[in-house]
Amino acid sequence: MERKTSRTKAAVPVHLYGMPARLKEIARAGVPVLEDAGQAHGSDAKWGRCGSFGVAGAFSFYPTKNLGAYGDGGMIVTSDAGIAKRSRLLRNYGQHENFSSEILGQNSRLDELQAAVLRVKLRTLDDWNRRRREIARMYREAFDGLPLAMQAETGTSNYHLFVITTAERDKLRAHLASLDIPTLVHYPIPVHRQRAFREFNPGRCPNADSLCARVLSLPIHAFLSNGEAERVIDGVRSFFKR
């Protein structure tokens, strides 16, 4: 928030990989906080559930999320009546009443079938998150002392992703692939280097540049067995023992 100017209207912190962002510190900047809780269903921070602190929070129900629909979907949560009203307008062509748009909106309604799927899956979200946390605990204990870094635990993550960083990311990735252990990179190109954002100075975000070259997401999901997690652990350990 050091870069706050008179044009700064809001802060949009991301609970990245499910780990609670430091919202209390960010809120000290004195601008409204809009939480991107797109990866943080059921994550807990010291101040409460992710999504419940800011003036509004947004969740994604994309199928790969901890709470995922069978197609696209999402949700805005807010206690602000004005934001609630405007969100309802925006999701439905800007219409309060049929065939009469008050503002420019779009079709962003959550359809009934997706809502039905999510309603059933919501019952098991806490159990699935508990299992993800068990796996994360195994990884954290096993990797302690290895030359890699893990996310600081700023709260209770839902461990949507388990991401490590190492300067040898690409070599480690190839080593794990040779052992049939799939990994992903979240994310390979920082926002300020994407064509759509070319108005931004490409030299402006050195931390994002460095992290995009070092991050690696290891397998984690609610149905990963202990044996499979141990195979991942052995794979990572064997790489650093070379």
Ligand SMILES: Cc1ncc(COP(=O)(O)O)c(C=O)c1O
């Ligand atoms: C942190 C975060 N914010 C926003 C989004 C966008 O969500 P959606 O694809 O449902 O619009 C995603 C989806 O990947 C995300 O991970």
